[in-house]
Amino acid sequence: MARTLDGLVLAPVADQDPGQVGTRTRFAYHERDGEVWAEYAGGDVVRGHLVGTREGDRLDFRYVQLTRDGATSSGHCVSRVVELPxxxxxxxxxxxxxxxxxxxxSVVEEIPADVQQVTGDGR
Structure with a gap:
């Protein structure tokens, strides 16, 4: 199993369609006893939350978000955790x-601590 996600900040490696997460979005992850959750913001996303479970290297979670245009959206995601070289x-x-x-x-990757930023102002 890859290392814990607790305390990590991740960002997408590429932009998605407008109104979705993009390279300026930052995800602040938490993990405890098979539970995972994160807050995210940046770019077109003013505020987002995800919550779910981790079993081995598999995450299964639901997410909700508010975008700069005032729209709310929700969805489901399954992710594979990979440790890079x-x-x-x-x-x-x-x-x-x-x-x-x-x-x-999509792909999100841990970003170095010196460039981590999670904001709730959508920037």
Whole structure:
């Protein structure tokens, strides 16, 4: 099993469609006894939360978010936790909106501590 996600900050490696997470979005992860949760914000996302479970290297969670245009959305995601050769964590994600049409894949990676920033102001 890859190392704990608790206390890590991750960011997408590429932008998604407008109104979704992007390279300026920061995810602050927490993990305890098989439970995972995170707060996220940045770019088009003003505020987002995810909550779910971890079993081995598999995360299964639901997410909700508020975007700068005032829209709320929710969905489901399954991720695989991968430890990169340099020791950082990568999540390889398969997600699907539940509140609107759409599905896809994405990758988020741990970012170095000197560039970590999680804000609630959507920037």
């Amino acid at each position: 340099d020791g950082r964590v990568r999540l390889e994600e398969t997600w699907e909106w539940e509140s609107r049409p759409g599905r896809g894949t």
